[in-house]
Amino acid sequence: xxxxxxxxxxxxxxxxxxxxxxxxxxxxxxxxxxxxxxxxxxxxxxxxxxxxxxxxxxxxxxxxxxxxxxxxxxxxxxxxxxxxxxxxxxxxxxxxxxxxxxxxxxxxxxxxxxxxxxxxxxxxxxxxxxxxxxxxxxxxxxxxxxxxxxxxxxxxxxxxxxxxxxxxxxxxxxxxxxxxxxxxxxxxxxxxxxxxxxxxxxxxxxxxxxxxxxxxxxxxxxxxxxxxxxxxxxxxxxxxxxxxxxxxxxxxxxxxxxxxxxxxxxxxxxxxxxxxxxxxxxxxxxxxxxxxxxxxxxxxxxxxxxxxxxxxxxxxxxxxxxxxxxxxxxxxxxxxxxxxxxxxxxxxxxxxxxxxxxxxxxxxxxxxxxxxxxxxxxxxxxxxxxxxxxxxxxxxxxx
Amino acid sequence: xxxxxxxxxxxxxxxxxxxxxxxxxxxxxxxxxxxxxxxxxxxxxxxxxxxxxxxxxxxxxxxxxxxxxxxxxxxxxxxxxxxxxxxxxxxxxxxxxxxxxxxxxxxxxxxxxxxxxxxxxxxxxxxxxxxxxxxxxxxxxxxxxxxxxxxxxxxxxxxxxxxxxxxxxxxxxxxxxxxxxxxxxxxxxxxxxxxxxxxxxxxxxxxxxxxxxxxxxxxxxxxxxxxxxxxxxxxxxxxxxxxxxxxxxxxxxxxxxxxxxxxxxxxxxxxxxxxxxxxxxxxxxxxxxxxxxxxxxxxxxxxxxxxxxxxxxxxxxxxxxxxxxxxxxxxxxxxxxxxxxxxxxxxxxxxxxxxxxxxxxx
Numbered sequence: 001x002x003x004x005x006x007x008x009x010x011x012x013x014x015x016x017x018x019x020x021x022x023x024x025x026x027x028x029x030x031x032x033x034x035x036x037x038x039x040x041x042x043x044x045x046x047x048x049x050x051x052x053x054x055x056x057x058x059x060x061x062x063x064x065x066x067x068x069x070x071x072x073x074x075x076x077x078x079x080x081x082x083x084x085x086x087x088x089x090x091x092x093x094x095x096x097x098x099x100x101x102x103x104x105x106x107x108x109x110x111x112x113x114x115x116x117x118x119x120x121x122x123x124x125x126x127x128x129x130x131x132x133x134x135x136x137x138x139x140x141x142x143x144x145x146x147x148x149x150x151x152x153x154x155x156x157x158x159x160x161x162x163x164x165x166x167x168x169x170x171x172x173x174x175x176x177x178x179x180x181x182x183x184x185x186x187x188x189x190x191x192x193x194x195x196x197x198x199x200x201x202x203x204x205x206x207x208x209x210x211x212x213x214x215x216x217x218x219x220x221x222x223x224x225x226x227x228x229x230x231x232x233x234x235x236x237x238x239x240x241x242x243x244x245x246x247x248x249x250x251x252x253x254x255x256x257x258x259x260x261x262x263x264x265x266x267x268x269x270x271x272x273x274x275x276x277x278x279x280x281x282x283x284x285x286x287x288x289x290x291x292x293x294x295x296x297x298x299x300x301x302x303x304x305x306x307x308x309x310x311x312x313x314x315x316x317x318x319x320x321x322x323x324x325x326x327x328x329x330x331x332x333x334x335x336x337x338x339x340x341x342x343x344x345x346x347x348x349x350x351x352x353x354x355x356x357x358x359x360x361x362x363x364x365x366x367x368x369x370x371x372x373x374x375x376x377x378x379x380x381x382x383x384x385x386x387x388x389x390x391x392x393x394x395x396x397x398x399x
Numbered sequence: 400x401x402x403x404x405x406x407x408x409x410x411x412x413x414x415x416x417x418x419x420x421x422x423x424x425x426x427x428x429x430x431x432x433x434x435x436x437x438x439x440x441x442x443x444x445x446x447x448x449x450x451x452x453x454x455x456x457x458x459x460x461x462x463x464x465x466x467x468x469x470x471x472x473x474x475x476x477x478x479x480x481x482x483x484x485x486x487x488x489x490x491x492x493x494x495x496x497x498x499x500x501x502x503x504x505x506x507x508x509x510x511x512x513x514x515x516x517x518x519x520x521x522x523x524x525x526x527x528x529x530x531x532x533x534x535x536x537x538x539x540x541x542x543x544x545x546x547x548x549x550x551x552x553x554x555x556x557x558x559x560x561x562x563x564x565x566x567x568x569x570x571x572x573x574x575x576x577x578x579x580x581x582x583x584x585x586x587x588x589x590x591x592x593x594x595x596x597x598x599x600x601x602x603x604x605x606x607x608x609x610x611x612x613x614x615x616x617x618x619x620x621x622x623x624x625x626x627x628x629x630x631x632x633x634x635x636x637x638x639x640x641x642x643x644x645x646x647x648x649x650x651x652x653x654x655x656x657x658x659x660x661x662x663x664x665x666x667x668x669x670x671x672x673x674x675x676x677x678x679x680x681x682x683x684x685x686x687x688x689x690x691x692x693x694x695x696x697x698x699x700x701x702x703x704x705x706x707x708x709x710x711x712x713x714x715x716x717x718x719x720x721x722x723x724x725x726x727x728x729x730x731x732x733x734x735x736x737x738x739x740x741x742x743x744x745x746x747x748x749x750x751x752x753x754x755x756x757x758x759x760x761x
Contacts, residue, residue, distance in 0.1 A: 002401055003687050021449035072400050078752045233602050287759035291681070291703045302402040327425070392672065393665035397648055399657065 003298075005072075012073055016080040023049050027353060033085040035367045036351030040123070040165040047089055047120025057094050057118050057246055064102050064110075065118050071083075071247055073303030083260075090162065091118040093124035093380035095248075096241050097170050100188065104229035104237050106159055107117060113190070127157040127171035127191070127215060128238065135387050137172070138182040138235060142217060144173035144189055151175070151227065153197075153220040159381070163200055163213040166193050168263050176232050180248065188234035188341035190226040196220070205377075207370035208348030222239060223356040242383055246307060250324030255293050258331045262286065265338045265364050285337075289330045296327055315395050318388035325378040336372040339365040346370075402683060408472045411454065415473065415539040418449055419513065420468040425733050428481045428592065436596025438557040439521060443484050447512030452490050457498070460506030467624065471686035475634050478635030478744075481736055483593040485515060487628045488554030492518040492621050496562055498574060499617045500609030517558035519549030520618055527753035528624045530615055534600065536565040536607075544602045545573055545581075553747060555596035556586035563598060567610030573605030580604070591739040604639075616694065623701040626748040628690040630682040630704045633712050633744045636737045641675055642718045643734050644668065664722055670716055674711045681707045699761045702754040709751030710743040 005013070005105030029044050038046075050056040058074060060066035069077065081088060081393055098117050116122030133140040142155025147157055153173055163169065169191050191198070197220035202210045229237055266277035266286065276282050307316045334344045342361025349355050351364040359366055379385040393399065404412065413662025416629045431439060451473045470491060477486055486612065489509050493516035508514040525531035529694055534547020547563050555561060561575045561582070575582060581603035586596040609617065648659030648668055659665055685704035691697040716738035720727035727734050745751065 001403060001405075001683060001687055005400060049745075190679060198737070203473060204480045283759045287706075287755055291707050291758060292677065293682040294703050295677040295707055298402070298684055301400065302683075303676070305402065319673050319676060322669075325679065357695060386666065389666040389669040390662070392669045393659070393662075396672065397645060397659040397663065397665055397668065399660035 005076075006204060008070060009076060013076050014337065016077050017084070019053060019055075020080060020084045020086050023053070024084065025049075025331075028087060029085040031351060031353055032087045034351030034363055035371060036355070037349070038087055039353060042175065042353070043087065043165075044120050044123070046087055050089060051119040056089060056120060057098060059095070060098055061102060064114060066099075071308065072301055075252065075304075076300055078248055079256060080253075082253040082257035088254075089120075091245065092161070092170075092176070093120075094378050095120065095245050096126060097124055099244050099318045100170075100228060100237050100241050103240065104188075108225070109190075109228065119213065122168055123162075123166045124168045124170060125160050125163040125166035125193075125215075126162060127169045130156055130158045131158055137238070137383055138186065140172055140174060140186065142171065143177065144175050144187060144222070146175070146224065146231075147221075149224050150221045152216045153189070153191065153222055155217050157215040158203070158212075159216075160200070160213040160215050161211055163193075163215055164202065164210065168192055169215065172234050172238055175234075179232065183235040185232055186234040186238070187231050188228040188268075189222060191217075191222050191285050193218065195220050195222065208346070209370070241281065243317055245382070246320060247304055249317050250296060250320040251328050251383050252293070252297050252300050252324065255301050255324070255331055256297070257330045258328065258335070259286075259290060259293055261339065261364065262331055262335050265335055265368075268364075269338050269340065282338070285334055289327065290335065292330075293327050296323055299323070314390060315392045318383075318391045322379075322385050322388050323384065328378060329375055332365040332368075332372045335364070335367040339368040342366075343369045343372075346374075404468070405661075408469060409468070412449070412472050414449060414509055415446075415451060415476045418445060419476065419482065421476055423480050423482060425736070427493075428483075428599060428736065429731075431483070432588075432592045437483050437588050437592065438485065440571070442482070446482075446484060446486070452486070453510035453514050454493055455474060455490060456506050456510050457503070460503060461510045462506070463692065467627060467689035468609055468683075470624075470628055470689075471682065474628045474631035475635035475638075478632035479639055481591070481733075481740055483500060483591070485554030485594070487625050487632075488517045489515060489556065491624050491628045492516070493562060495621050495624055496608060496617060497519075498612075499620070502608060503696065503723060514560065515554070515558045516560050517552050517555035517596075518621065518652060519552035520564045520622060521550045521552075523548055523550045523553075523597075526750045528704065529749070530564075530570055532570055533566065533567040534565040536567040536571060536605065536611075538567070539604070542604050542606055543567060543573055545600045545605045546598050546602055549598040551589075551595050551747075552598055553593065553595050553666050555584060555598055556588075556594035560707065561585075561598055563605070564614065564618050564733045565605075567607070567611040569613045570615040570618055572614045572617065573607040574608055575600070575603050575605040585752060589743050591736065591743045593743060620694065620697070622748050623697055624689050626701050626705045626754075627682075627685040629744040629747060630685050630708045630756075632652060633681050633708050633741050634679055636744075637675060637678065637712060637715055640715055640719050640734065640737045640741075641671065644671070644722055646699045647723055658722075667722065667758040671715055674715060674719055678708050679761055695761065699758060702749075702758040702761065705749055706751050706754040709745040709754065712745055713751075716741055 028046050057065050059069040089341040095097050130140050144153045171189050175187040176185030182288045197218045201214045201349040203212045250383045267275050269276040271279045303316045342365035345360035347366040452503045453462045455465035455470050458464050494509050520529045523529035536543040549563050581601045583599040584596040651658050681704040684700050688700035690699050
């Protein structure tokens with residue numbers, strides 16, 4: 001048992017730091033550090049810079065452009081990115097679709113789609129959830145009916161994150177409405193967002209942000225060669241996609257950075273004329289979450305290393321998601337508490353590129369409540385924490 | 400970075416497991432409790448024979464130069480089997496204090512399990528203050544006359560010699576024969592069957608260990624090492640509680656189905672499993688850092704672990720009894736013994752609140 005980094009890992013940390021110092025554009029860093037919203041161009045520019053370095057798809061198999069990093073090296077990269085204000089690449093193309101194509105796509109699809117994912121030239125969004133299919137995802141109703149060399153898609157997807165920027169959407173669709181079980185009639189299909197019959201509408205969330213969307217499909221004709229894997233096997237690919245994403249799911253890097261931010265904020269805020277961080281009760285709240293995160297950091301690395309040796313990834317990713325999201329949410333909650341009255345003035349776009357209004361409190365104050373509200377999502381998306389608990393209990397208890 | 404026991408540690412755990420499975424079953428534990436015995440000389444001798452007492456001691460004392468991760472491996476097994484023997488009092492506390500005060504000649508006896516020691520720092524009315532110093536020591540030739548009261552000293556009921564902290568121009572450590580004049584031992588079993596005593600000293604003659612007035616760092620380091628050991632002990636206990644509770648949820652039927660199929664119980668069990676992983680992680684860190692020469696780094700890691708494990712083990716105890724229902728209330732069933740073991744571990748060497756505040760102020 002040894003908790004120290006090897007010299008190779010320390011050298012790697014230095015390499016990541018040097019790269020970020022050298023290549024991270026100032027404007028991207030400023031918005032990220034301010035917790036503002038990056039625009040499409042900023043996301044794509046940073047993705048391209050990572051791709052040039054060969055670091056945009058680190059977890060892919062090496063032969064497809066992965067870096068071969070161990071879970072510890074990935075954790076180092078993740079922590080350094082958050083600490084230095086580098087945005088993380090969006091997960092939809094790189095972490096979700098990429099591994100599905102690599103494992104289940106045909107050669108032609110790999111050749112056609114993987115390069116655009118890797119260099120970030122194609123923006124992908126996810127079409128899984130529907131108004132009537134949230135936790136019970138398999139009850140989805142969007143249909144894709146084969147007609148010659150095409151599928152005709154009809155239905156509605158929702159919670160489509162940053163779909164307003166997307167070139168492509170990967171969807172779960174029902175190809176066999178008469179299948180014996182809901183899970184067995186589902187397929188995984190790729191649709192270009194410019195295809196006639198697609199309409200996208202924004203959903204504004206509690207934080208005032210436009211992050212998610214509704215996507216309507218009306219007689220959308222999709223070439224049949226954009227079906228991934230076999231028809232009616234899509235549920236298996238979706239399960240693979242959701243459980244494959246265990247590295248990074250605990251969000252330790254971002255939580256560490258947010259905790260440091262919480263401490264800075266609590267040092268700047270005053271209570272009875274003294275820094276809030278010296279208040280016995282608030283100090284204890286910080287200590288509790290700091291200890292939880294400290295344990296989480298070890299649990300994350302330990303479980304990922306165990307998973308590499310063949311432990312079932314199901315419970316690992318579910319456990320890391322449950323506690324990781326709980327820890328992060330607690331930190332955001334405390335940042336809002338620490339902001340006191342100045343959590344209340346609503347300035348949701350503060351920190352965005354081009355935002356020039358006058359701040360009422362500090363920038364951190366202004367962002368605290370919107371971020372608190374926004375991050376209620378992290379225990380809901382990707383399979384709610386309750387769904388994760390059911391996945392674990394099925395594996396360990398048998399029901 | 401790695402989170403595994405070494406091959407040697409795994410072998411040690413296996414042989415300890417085998418020995419205890421034969422010589423110290425739950426029935427043996429119950430019998431010992433009923434006989435009001437907190438120490439079984441034969442068991443103690445067999446543990447010494449296994450080498451677990453020598454293992455963490457320096458080679459010069461016949462030990463194997465082990466580290467605190469070795470101690471974690473041993474203590475996890477002792478907790479798992481509810482062994483009440485005063486391992487921590489001797490191998491962790493006394494051995495370290497002798498080493499740190501230049502009394503290495505006493506270590507060989509500990510390695511053989513021949514002489515038993517207990518170390519008392521805490522005092523009535525001082526709660527978890529490890530540097531409580533209402534006990535006084537007055538020089539009297541080569542020795543000291545010591546007067547005071549040490550509270551709930553683990554292993555003091557069966558110790559041959561007592562180590563106590565006292566004020567001799569600052570924190571100092573003294574060694575006193577347990578049967579010396581002026582020593583009164585109020586002996587009792589703790590909740591879980593481990594033994595302890597209140598030590599009441601009235602001008603008892605003691606020998607100074609190390610330098611007068613310079614023992615504060617040693618006392619804090621000793622208590623931290625003991626705290627790390629008890630964290631590991633709780634991990635062993637909790638692994639049993641976890642298995643018992645999962646098995647109960649799988650097999651107990653009510654309303655015609657296993658109770659674990661009710662989501663309200665299944666999800667509570669999952670929350671405990673997540674807690675368990677967190678506890679295990681932080682207990683590992685405590686073991687790795689328990690001997691860190693940077694006292695601040697050590698104290699922070701120990702306090703993080705003791706606070707987290709204290710709070711989570713209490714939750715684990717409450718939840719596992721609740722999910723068992725009535726059977727969880729019976730003394731005959733092993734669950735309660737583990738819950739009590741964890742309660743003792745939670746409160747000795749600084750409770751959750753103490754360590755949370757120490758961490759917060761670090």
